[in-house]
Every structure is written in structure tokens, then in C-alpha cells.
Amino acid sequence: MANKIALFAAAVAVVNVAVFYLAPAESFSLSLSDFQLQDLLLFQFAHFSVFHLFENLVGLMLTAALAIELDVSMKKFMFAYFLGAFVSVPLLLMFPGAAIAGNSTAIFGALAISLDRAKGMISYKITYPMVTLFILGVSIATSFEAGQLIAVRSDIFHIAGFAAGAGATLSIKELHI
Amino acid sequence: MMGLIMQNMDVVLLEFGLGGALLASIILLFVRREKAKLRHSVLRYERIKKALGE
Numbered sequence: 001m002a003n004k005i006a007l008f009a010a011a012v013a014v015v016n017v018a019v020f021y022l023a024p025a026e027s028f029s030l031s032l033s034d035f036q037l038q039d040l041l042l043f044q045f046a047h048f049s050v051f052h053l054f055e056n057l058v059g060l061m062l063t064a065a066l067a068i069e070l071d072v073s074m075k076k077f078m079f080a081y082f083l084g085a086f087v088s089v090p091l092l093l094m095f096p097g098a099a100i101a102g103n104s105t106a107i108f109g110a111l112a113i114s115l116d117r118a119k120g121m122i123s124y125k126i127t128y129p130m131v132t133l134f135i136l137g138v139s140i141a142t143s144f145e146a147g148q149l150i151a152v153r154s155d156i157f158h159i160a161g162f163a164a165g166a167g168a169t170l171s172i173k174e175l176h177i
Numbered sequence: 178m179m180g181l182i183m184q185n186m187d188v189v190l191l192e193f194g195l196g197g198a199l200l201a202s203i204i205l206l207f208v209r210r211e212k213a214k215l216r217h218s219v220l221r222y223e224r225i226k227k228a229l230g231e
Contacts, residue, residue: 029188044191052192059193062201069208088191095189102191111201118204121211131200138196153189161191 004074008081009064012045013057016103019045020053030092031099044085046101059107063114070117077110080168084109084161091160095153105161108135112165113172128166135159 019028019042030043047053067077085106092100108131115127139155 048188048190052190055195055198056191056193058195058198059201062198062205066201066205066208069205069212095187098187098189100189100191104191104193104197107193108197115204118208121208122204127204134196134200138194154191157189157191 003068005064005067005072005077008074008078009060012060012103015045016047016053016057020047020050025101026099029099029101030089032092032096034099040089043088043101044103044106048101052102056102056104056107059104063107063111067110067114067117070114072114072117076113076168076172079172080109080113080165081106082109083164083168084112087160087164088157091157094156098153100157105157105164108158108161109165109168112162113169116166116169124166128162131162132159135162 023046025046025048028039028042028046029048030039047056064077085103087109088100088105092098111131112128115122115131116124118124118127135155135158139152143152
């Protein structure tokens with residue numbers, strides 16, 4: 001029988017691709033200026049370009065593969081995934097003019113819970129700062145190339161998604177989920 | 178299309194990025210290697226145990 005996390009990742013991938021080809025991204029992207037209730041749920045499936053979609057699909061598959069390799073439970077994986085996805089919603093209040101789309105914060109959340117599970121092999125004291133620095137490093141490099149600091153806003157979302165996943169790990173331990 | 182959207186909206190792309198994918202791949206490979214080492218150690222332990230007749 002196929003692993004539940006693999007099935008979940010495949011289902012999310014299918015929905016992402018379907019939403020990308022069936023509806024324009026701006027109709028589901030979440031923004032305060034053009035707020036619609038269904039966007040609260042659907043923004044995570046919307047993508048603005050093929051490259052945006054492709055990168056998130058690759059990230060999702062790799063994170064799911066890591067979680068499967070580490071025997072992360074489906075319940076924990078989904079908890080961290082959706083916590084990572086929805087942490088973007090309150091953060092949007094910081095950027096009233098912006099529109100967000102994509103599920104990378106959710107993937108970073110799922111990555112955080114997988115890395116906690118890997119702590120017997122590599123400590124989260126190494127992996128958590130490594131991922132955070134990596135998020136910032138890539139963004140700073142991109143900004144230098146573009147000549148201005150453009151990517152920092154998405155970093156705030158990504159780091160929040162990753163922190164939400166780490167927080168999910170802690171709450172699972174405390175609440176015995 | 179993308180340019181048009183970017184012009185009309187202030188978009189924040191929630192994008193995992195190829196860098197993130199590279200990092201996740203490295204971690205995945207590391208975990209697989211550690212698991213293989215662990216499996217190898219268990220097999221060796223069982224072989225020794227068997228040889229000692231325990």
C-alpha cells in the first residue's frame with residue numbers, strides 16, 4: 001500500500017496543477033485589497049508562473065520523501081503543513097497592498113517537523129539555523145542581482161512557515177497529538 | 178502574462194525555490210546514508226551474535 005504522506009503530496013500536487021491550468025492565479029491569490037473568503041483556503045493552491053508551480057512541486061516531493069524516509073506520521077505531517085500554510089494569513093496584515101499565492105510556507109512547515117524527526121542523525125540545532133540562513137542567503141543573493149532588496153518580504157513568510165512547523169513539533173510533544 | 182500580473186499587483190510569491198530544493202535533497206541524501214549505515218551496523222551485529230552462538 002502506498003504511503004499516506006506520498007498520497008497526500010500527490011493529491012496536493014494534482015490540485016496545484018489543476019488550479020494553475022483552470023483558473024488565473026490572481027483569482028485565488030490572497031490580498032486584503034481584493035479579499036474573498038474562498039481565497040483564505042485556495043491561495044495555497046494558486047501559483048503565478050510555471051516556474052513558481054514547478055519549484056513548489058519539487059519542494060513538496062522532496063519534503064514528502066524526507067518525511068517518508070524518517071517515518072513521520074501522516075497526522076503530524078499534515079498538522080505542520082497546514083499550520084505552515086495558514087500562518088501566512090495573519091502575516092499578510094503586515095503588507096496590506098500585497099497579494100500572496102503558493103504553498104511554500106506549508107512545505108517549510110512540513111520540512112521543520114521532518115527535521116525534528118531526523119534529530120537522531122543530525123541535530124535540529126544544526127538543521128534549523130541552516131535552513132533559516134539558507135532562506136535568507138538565497139534572498140540576499142537574489143536582491144543583489146536585482147539591485148534592490150525585493151525578496152525579503154517572501155522570506156518573512158518562509159521563516160514564519162518554518163517556525164510554525166517547529167512550533168507544531170513542540171505543541172505535538174506538549175499536547176501528545 | 179507574469180509581467181502583466183506583476184504590474185497590476187504587488188505580488189509576494191510563496192516559492193520554495195531551487196535553493197530550498199537543493200538543501201532538502203542534501204538532507205534527504207544524508208538521512209538515507211545514515212539509515213544505510215545503521216542498517217549495516219545492525220546486520221553486522223546480528224552476524225557476530227550468530228557466530229558467537231548467542
